[in-house]
Amino acid sequence: MATFSPDLSKPAVFLFRRDLRLKDNKALALASMHKKLHLVYVLDPHREHQGGASSWWLHHALKALVKDLKKNGQCLSILVGETAKKVKEFCEENQVSQLYAARGYSPIERDQDAQLITLGADSKAGALQTHFELGNYLFEPEYACKTDGSPYLVFTPFWRNLCKKGFAPLHALDVALPKQKGESPNIDTLGLLPTIGWDKQFYECWSPTESSALAALEQFVQINASAYKDQRDIPSSPGTSRMSPYLAFGQVSPRQIWIACTEAFGPLSKIEKKYPGVYTYLKEIAWREFANHLLFFFPRTSKEELRVSFQKFPWKKQNQKGMQAKLKAWKAGNTGVPIVDAGMRQLWQTGWMHNRVRMVVASFLVKNLGLDWRYGAAWFMDTLVDADIASNSMGWQWAAGSGADAAPYFRVFNPTLQGERFDKQGSYVKTYVPELSDVPLKLLHKPWELPPMELAAAGGYPGPIVSLSDSRKQALARYQQFKDS
Ligand SMILES: Cc1cc2nc3c(=O)[nH]c(=O)nc-3n(C[C@H](O)[C@H](O)[C@H](O)COP(=O)(O)OP(=O)(O)OC[C@H]3O[C@@H](n4cnc5c(N)ncnc54)[C@H](O)[C@@H]3O)c2cc1C
Numbered sequence: 001m002a003t004f005s006p007d008l009s010k011p012a013v014f015l016f017r018r019d020l021r022l023k024d025n026k027a028l029a030l031a032s033m034h035k036k037l038h039l040v041y042v043l044d045p046h047r048e049h050q051g052g053a054s055s056w057w058l059h060h061a062l063k064a065l066v067k068d069l070k071k072n073g074q075c076l077s078i079l080v081g082e083t084a085k086k087v088k089e090f091c092e093e094n095q096v097s098q099l100y101a102a103r104g105y106s107p108i109e110r111d112q113d114a115q116l117i118t119l120g121a122d123s124k125a126g127a128l129q130t131h132f133e134l135g136n137y138l139f140e141p142e143y144a145c146k147t148d149g150s151p152y153l154v155f156t157p158f159w160r161n162l163c164k165k166g167f168a169p170l171h172a173l174d175v176a177l178p179k180q181k182g183e184s185p186n187i188d189t190l191g192l193l194p195t196i197g198w199d200k201q202f203y204e205c206w207s208p209t210e211s212s213a214l215a216a217l218e219q220f221v222q223i224n225a226s227a228y229k230d231q232r233d234i235p236s237s238p239g240t241s242r243m244s245p246y247l248a249f250g251q252v253s254p255r256q257i258w259i260a261c262t263e264a265f266g267p268l269s270k271i272e273k274k275y276p277g278v279y280t281y282l283k284e285i286a287w288r289e290f291a292n293h294l295l296f297f298f299p300r301t302s303k304e305e306l307r308v309s310f311q312k313f314p315w316k317k318q319n320q321k322g323m324q325a326k327l328k329a330w331k332a333g334n335t336g337v338p339i340v341d342a343g344m345r346q347l348w349q350t351g352w353m354h355n356r357v358r359m360v361v362a363s364f365l366v367k368n369l370g371l372d373w374r375y376g377a378a379w380f381m382d383t384l385v386d387a388d389i390a391s392n393s394m395g396w397q398w399a400a401g402s403g404a405d406a407a408p409y410f411r412v413f414n415p416t417l418q419g420e421r422f423d424k425q426g427s428y429v430k431t432y433v434p435e436l437s438d439v440p441l442k443l444l445h446k447p448w449e450l451p452p453m454e455l456a457a458a459g460g461y462p463g464p465i466v467s468l469s470d471s472r473k474q475a476l477a478r479y480q481q482f483k484d485s
Pocket of ligand 1: 240291389396
């Protein structure tokens with residue numbers, strides 16, 4: 001194993017990526033041992049998370065980071081352009097030969113890592129030594145492989161293997177940065193804020209700072225974690241942690257989440273026996289690791305079906321007759337199916353959607369409308385504040401039946417039954433589809449059964465863009481035909 005012995009008297013660069021935090025950041029902790037340290041962020045036009053909602057989050061996360069750094073007597077250099085090229089230029093200008101960063105796992109980040117190594121090798125300032133440390137995950141994707149080195153395709157054995165091998169972090173890392181002169185640039189000039197009025201409405205829902213992430217985590221662990229198993233499927237309940245955007249931008253680390261739970265409830269073995277809610281929650285954190293494991297070993301799955309047999313599936317395209325209008329209605333939350341519309345409107349209004357409803361709207365798009373899952377995945381990447389290429393690809397391919405550990409294609413969610421089961425009092429639908437506020441509960445999830453006069457009173461709420469039962473039958477027939485061919 002190579003020993004780590006950089007010359008600490010020489011200046012170093014720490015490159016912030018999707019780890020916009022000062023606490024529990026391994027690469028930053030190592031970099032901070034240098035006497036002189038430059039902190040750098042590169043706004044790369046090829047980044048995966050460049051959707052409108054992610055850009056909104058990034059804008060505020062960078063602002064918060066700059067503020068936190070200023071309090072500690074440091075500043076952030078922001079470079080705009082291709083990551084490797086910009087970092088190389090910066091290192092040459094500042095005579096730096098040591099670079100620290102979190103390792104990247106997505107296809108784009110892995111290319112960046114490779115380029116940083118190649119470009120750095122012939123830097124004018126002398127070969128640039130790169131130190132990549134465990135990124136925004138609990139463990140490296142290779143760690144969780146089977147004994148023969150191959151990746152897992154099913155979550156349960158992946159999880160069992162992890163529990164057997166052991167991986168749980170024991171403590172968070174301290175970071176003490178050296179002081180540094182200089183001013184950070186004005187984040188407003190980066191043009192990250194969307195111009196469509198999201199700023200105000202998102203700001204009412206989120207506080208994208210590292211300290212807010214930790215406060216929200218503490219509150220979740222104290223109040224909601226033990227009831228997570230019972231509450232996590234109820235979209236109107238604050239039963240889930242809403243850690244996803246903080247995790248996506250690394251303002252909280254999964255290690256900090258794990259440690260917060262084990263400090264409050266004990267080791268995993270005790271949690272499994274005594275706190276089923278917390279155990280289920282920690283397994284969800286491991287689902288995120290599973291998504292990273294899959295994307296790492298199958299990088300094509302952000303664009304292509306994981307199951308090769310599905311690559312010829314006849315997904316409908318938006319240029320087919322009537323499909324553009326259907327896709328538009330889905331995006332706008334005007335499908336006439338209340339739980340689907342509530343989810344899509346929650347997404348537009350808050351930049352986030354409850355997991356149960358993500359599954360319902362995804363199933364509706366790929367099965368009832370028969371549309372290509374990539375349209376849905378692209379829309380989510382654009383509108384989710386937690387947009388994450390690994391979890392999003394896995395989630396969409398799960399719904400499409402084409403991914404690892406996926407719902408079988410013939411499992412078509414019935415949105416009416418999903419609504420009646422998980423939004424029993426209708427409060428979720430009524431929050432986001434206020435036109436239906438006066439509809440009696442027994443018809444709230446199927447307003448098309450209302451008498452015409454009452455339906456007319458529902459403020460122009462549309463009729464369903466497809467018949468749920470016919471479209472279900474058509475989806476199953478499409479699948480059967482595909483299998484037979
Ligand atoms: C079609 C579809 C698309 C999705 N796209 C994304 C995405 O772009 N980004 C994203 O972070 N999640 C995505 N998910 C997974 C999941 O919906 C969100 O992680 C979750 O809703 C976030 O809310 P939370 O933080 O309150 O979750 P909690 O229930 O509190 O869970 C805690 C954490 O565990 C992880 N987690 C939970 N469920 C999953 C899951 N099914 N897959 C992977 N990790 C999970 C997340 O990091 C989450 O923050 C998607 C799911 C589906 C079905």
